[in-house]
Amino acid sequence: MTEQDTATRETAAQLVEAFLKQRREQIAQRWADAPLFRTVFTVSRDEAVEACKGVVDALAEVLAGGRPEDITAPEFATVREQLGHVAASRARGGATPAQIADDVAALRPPVTELLRAEFADPSGVQAGEAVLLLSVVMGTLRLVVMETALSAGEELMERQRQQLLEVATPVIQLWDGIVAVPLIGTLDSARSQVVMESLLEAIVDQRAAYAILDITGVPMVDSLVAQHLLKTVAAARLMGAECIVSGIRPAIAQTIVHLGIDLGTVVTRSSLADALAYALARQGIAIPAPSASRVSPS
Amino acid sequence: MEAVSRPVTAELPIGSDADLSRVRQRVRQAATDLGFGLAQQTKVVTAASELARNTLVHGGGGLMEMTSLDDGHRRGLRLSFVDHGPGIRDVELALTDGYTSGGGLGLGLGGARRLMQHFTIDTTPGQGTTVTVEAWEQGVPTARRGTP
Ligand SMILES: Nc1ncnc2c1ncn2[C@@H]1O[C@H](COP(=O)(O)OP(=O)(O)OP(=O)(O)O)[C@@H](O)[C@H]1O
Ligand SMILES: [Mg+2]
Numbered sequence: 370m371t372e373q374d375t376a377t378r379e380t381a382a383q384l385v386e387a388f389l390k391q392r393r394e395q396i397a398q399r400w401a402d403a404p405l406f407r408t409v410f411t412v413s414r415d416e417a418v419e420a421c422k423g424v425v426d427a428l429a430e431v432l433a434g435g436r437p438e439d440i441t442a443p444e445f446a447t448v449r450e451q452l453g454h455v456a457a458s459r460a461r462g463g464a465t466p467a468q469i470a471d472d473v474a475a476l477r478p479p480v481t482e483l484l485r486a487e488f489a490d491p492s493g494v495q496a497g498e499a500v501l502l503l504s505v506v507m508g509t510l511r512l513v514v515m516e517t518a519l520s521a522g523e524e525l526m527e528r529q530r531q532q533l534l535e536v537a538t539p540v541i542q543l544w545d546g547i548v549a550v551p552l553i554g555t556l557d558s559a560r561s562q563v564v565m566e567s568l569l570e571a572i573v574d575q576r577a578a579y580a581i582l583d584i585t586g587v588p589m590v591d592s593l594v595a596q597h598l599l600k601t602v603a604a605a606r607l608m609g610a611e612c613i614v615s616g617i618r619p620a621i622a623q624t625i626v627h628l629g630i631d632l633g634t635v636v637t638r639s640s641l642a643d644a645l646a647y648a649l650a651r652q653g654i655a656i657p658a659p660s661a662s663r664v665s666p667s
Numbered sequence: 668m669e670a671v672s673r674p675v676t677a678e679l680p681i682g683s684d685a686d687l688s689r690v691r692q693r694v695r696q697a698a699t700d701l702g703f704g705l706a707q708q709t710k711v712v713t714a715a716s717e718l719a720r721n722t723l724v725h726g727g728g729g730l731m732e733m734t735s736l737d738d739g740h741r742r743g744l745r746l747s748f749v750d751h752g753p754g755i756r757d758v759e760l761a762l763t764d765g766y767t768s769g770g771g772l773g774l775g776l777g778g779a780r781r782l783m784q785h786f787t788i789d790t791t792p793g794q795g796t797t798v799t800v801e802a803w804e805q806g807v808p809t810a811r812r813g814t815p
Contacts, residue, residue: 555688555691557684557687557688558684559684588691588695588709588712589691589709589712589713589716590713591713591716591717591720591775591778592717592771592772592773592774592775592778593716593720593771595772596771596772619706620705620706620708620709620710621709623706623709623710624709624710624713624782627710627778627781627782628713628717628774628775628778628781628782629764629774629777629778629781630772630774630778
């Protein structure tokens, strides 16, 4: 970039910044009717206008900051928060990040039109420079909103995941005083927290003396999963219930041994049925073992 | 024996819990594709889970490089876990079962070494850590001479 270019660019930045400050009201009035804001601020248009003014102010600050093409420019922080709400609300309404990006792109023509009108010669070099700069900063704004919308989408997914966790962790009452949780999938920290809470609750509610953690559906037990299991067992014990871990498949038994995890104090059974038989026997209820039932008792 | 490695087949980021489960899924897939048996798949996935979590928790994030190997007789999988975190000052201590600088069981590193066939740590305090492991196809056991 030559010195001449730099000078022109600076002037353009000052021009556009001054324009944004001066025409703040008009720009905000036009933007308030754009889909991005209209669909979110359905109750009061004034609210939409206020939000738009916030965006105009932030853009002016970005230009003053001199980094119109940088999505990490600190001056975008206020817009990020402002538009974060807007984008999140659009996302909740079912808009995809691409649609939201289009909505932001739609903000450019009205403001460009207003900017051109400021110049005596709207097709002159000076107007061209200013419009170009405005396009750059609006393009950056679009990226900023995209980014915010994407993370809003992630938050939404996270919330849904959380809900799924809760329904996917049913505590079943197998017998009087015996509850069981069939675990499916990887036991990450969030999930094991939910498992522990629902299990402890069930132990109290059902006055359970035995709790069975069935891990047939758990694909892998690493040291973190093991730690979660051990903690759950210890917590159940504190509530006065004995925990039985069932469904440890051969491949998983091997890795547990290689890892050096000590399940020594935990009662384990190969299947849920065996675990139930164990708990019943401990309560003094004898049931014939599955294999023995085929042999007629004498 | 020098392993002939094909180019890196995948590079996965490790920056969140979601990345950890992606790492496990991809490693499981790769081990299955290579024809590893269920026991070995489980070992490889478990080791990857331990090392990826160390990269995230202790190394502050990084990436995993996955390379498929072929030495002409057997196929294998090499996994490298790379971070630019604090590094490990005392590798022997870190490998000791039960040693943890956090609230873990302190079994991940030593466990991963036992689960895999090759295990190397390249670490510089203040620079970062790279842990590389390899698993090789166990192959069909060759019939012993004299066995009927
Ligand atoms: N990538 C790494 N960067 C820095 N330090 C590490 C790294 N990996 C391991 N360490 C150090 O080695 C120690 C032992 O690791 P190891 O995985 O065995 O146990 P842990 O992670 O503490 O617990 P867990 O049993 O849950 O894995 C860690 O506590 C940490 O201090
Ligand atoms: Mg670890």
